[in-house]
Amino acid sequence: MAEQPVIVWFRQDLRLSDNPALHAALSSGRPVIPVYVLDDENAHGWAPGGASRWWLHKSLQALGESIAARGGTLVLRKGPADRVIPDLVAETGASGVFWNRLYEPHAIRRDSDLKAALKGDGVTVHSYAGNLAFEPWTVRTGDDGPYRVFSPFMKACLRSEPPGRPLGTPNSLPMAALVPDSEPLDSWNLLPTKPDWAGGLREHWTPGEAGAAARFEAFLDDRLDEYAKARDRMDENTTSRLSPHLHFGEIGVRTIWHTLNHREDAGARSVGKFRAEVIWREFAYHLLYHYPSLPEANWRxxxxxxxxxxxxxxxxxxxxxxxxxxxxxxxxxxxxxxxxxxxxxxxxxxxxxxxxxxxxxxxxxxxxxxxxxxxxxxxxxxxxxxxxxxxxxxxxxxxxxxxxxxxxxxxxxxxxxxxxxxxxxxxxxxxxxxxxxxxxxxxxxxxxxxxxxxxxxxxxxxxxxxxxxxxxxxxxxxxx
Ligand SMILES: Cc1cc2nc3c(=O)[nH]c(=O)nc-3n(C[C@H](O)[C@H](O)[C@H](O)COP(=O)(O)OP(=O)(O)OC[C@H]3O[C@@H](n4cnc5c(N)ncnc54)[C@H](O)[C@@H]3O)c2cc1C
CATH class of the missing domain: 1.10.579.10 (DNA Cyclobutane Dipyrimidine Photolyase, subunit A, domain 3)
Structure with missing residues (x-):
């Protein structure tokens, strides 16, 4: 049964580099079926908004092209993932499903139910830390609770085991003999048409892994040195603008972390400040994980x-x-x-x-x-x-x-x-x-x-x- 395929379920990790789930699936030696599921049903009011949908379309297009260039096919399906993934498993005879973990409360609920159901059907599920440098349950106060204040949280992160070295980009993606049908991306209507208000988005952004890498490089070359001093200036282009790329996982946070380790030449203050901003993102996830009502209710x-x-x-x-x-x-x-x-x-x-x-x-x-x-x-x-x-x-x-x-x-x-x-x-x-x-x-x-x-x-x-x-x-x- 060595040819039984495995599914790699892409979510907020739309990249091939430093993608632990993809890396592990490929290391299993089995053919892989890369899949993306547009699951608005399980989003509980937080399905991607208009601008995010535009980005998602472009990012999936870029990911699909990168996968195709390595001999694979990105399979697109729409619907509740807790139905779509088991259907795909049945359709392809996949023996396992690989994904990088998410931390939004609705995603956690869905993923743990799905994991239990798949396991019940004899399908193995492998999940990885691909989106954060420090998973929310790994950073604990002296009293073994969650952090509520940023500075001690950041210190605890910096004292912790540093995030692992980023993984490389696979050269090829051995596909299963039978590739399941993919829905056409255009049929999801993620791009605005009547009217097309996305002209400004097209002008300002290049979604996808290559766009993310180019942004990061330009930031390191041109702006990191001045970051600590200039990041609050809105009249100049002083920050990285990596936030949408990070949200969609087009660049791994470990890549950022490790690159910064080698950029002390840019000035310790700027490197430290930029790292601190990246840790604010970790803190926000820490809060959301431990206080899942954060998007809906006053924390105080x-x-x-x-x-x-x-x-x-x-x-x-x-x-x-x-x-x-x-x-x-x-x-x-x-x-x-x-x-x-x-x-x-x-x-x-x-x-x-x-x-x-x-x-x-x-x-x-x-x-x-x-x-x-x-x-x-x-x-x-x-x-x-x-x-x-x-x-x-x-x-x-x-x-x-x-x-x-x-x-x-x-x-x-x-x-x-x-x-x-x-x-x-x-x-x-x-x-x-x-x-x-x-x-x-x-x-x-x-x-x-x-x-x-x-x-x-x-x-x-x-x-x-x-x-x-x-x-x-x-x-x-x-x-x-
Ligand atoms: C009211 C409000 C709403 C916001 N909504 C979002 C949002 O939906 N998504 C989002 O990514 N950021 C949000 N931010 C945080 C912040 O404004 C953006 O992350 C930042 O402006 C993105 O620009 P940049 O990538 O150039 O940041 P840089 O200064 O280059 O920082 C690098 C990265 O660190 C992270 N980061 C920076 N500042 C913060 C912060 N204050 N909190 C958490 N992470 C941070 C981001 O991932 C960012 O890409 C919000 C801030 C405010 C005040």
Missing amino acids: DAFDAFPWQDDPASYEAWCQGKTGYPLVDAGMQELWISGYMHNRVRMVAASFLIKHLMTHWKRGEEWFWDTLVDADLANNAASWQWVAGSGADAAPYFRIFNPIRQGEQFDPKGVYVRRWLPVLKDLPDKYVHAPWTAPDAVLKAADVRLGENYPHPVVDHAEARKRALAGYRTMKGEDA
Whole structure:
């Protein structure tokens, strides 16, 4: 029975390099059947949003081509994986299924049920750590519990057994004699058509393993040296932009980790800072694993009593980048057009929604989920709760970002704001983060017509701040 094939089930690991499940399947010496299952049914409300679906299409296309170049065929199937995988096993006579582990609560439930069912049918299941450097249950506090604070978590990671060396890329993929039918990728309708809003995504991104490697290389060559100093500057291209590639597993975190070990020349501070950001991702997964309600419920339940407001008009203004605060609006434009937003702008835009507009963080989480190419359940939920103050090791609620000051500090010449809001392009630097403060003559000369081609502020910053702090006191049972 040596020719009995095995299935390699690709999920958030759309790469051939450093892919432990693929590597182990090939090492078994059996023919492999690479499979991807589009399983919206088991996503429990967190099926990929519009921008992620665009990315997924492109990434599967790239993976399919890499597999084909090595003699294999990527088999695509749609439906609940707990039905599709056993069907494929029956169809192909596969003796085993290999996958890299996921950590989202719905995926854990599905995978453990599926594992039990397959084992019951005499099929072996092999799962691996392919997506994280430190799996959530391996990093424990002195009391043998999960971490709730980032710094000790990071120290514990750095004290732990370092992630193993990345595995190589296979040269060939010996396929089974009988290749099961694959559904055409186009039939999944992952790409937008009516209208095709993905022009900006095409312009900014190259999904797939080769695109990820090129991004990482460019970052190491051009930007890592300055990372610690410049990562908060949104006017310059200072960060790696690896987040969607990491989310879809087009680059392995071990590859990043080990490459950094050899880049001390870039300056220990920058290397350390970048590694710390990668560990923030690990921390978000740690939190999601140990607190599976993180995407849905306040981590600190005191926030259940917060007097959120539900104002559809201001929420709409925020989504559309029409709040009248240029840094927030530029961020929301960047998101809408390119599927990405600079980290500091994410913090400012999220803070604005939660604190200036007193809108529940979940509304923002949902919008980001649909529009970000790097939408990631762990990172998104942990970050929204961090900004809200309701999360683990979160910014305190009373820290309310001032969108004008943030702009002046991290985009002093207004380069970022003008890039995404061309209507403000002729406004002098002095007013570009607060157009309503400009004298009429200045506005006129720059052709900025408040209330016509650029909105008035939806709220006054100082009043909004007071209102948010009063809401916080109400939550705490203090007199507002
Ligand atoms: C409200 C809000 C929502 C967010 N939603 C997401 C999301 O859905 N998906 C996502 O990947 N990131 C999210 N982030 C975190 C962060 O903004 C992005 O990871 C980062 O901007 C990606 O850009 P980069 O790859 O150039 O980052 P770099 O600065 O180059 O960092 C390298 C990698 O480290 C990880 N990382 C960096 N910052 C963080 C962070 N704060 N938390 C967790 N991981 C981090 C990412 O994987 C990133 O690719 C969110 C942040 C905020 C404030």
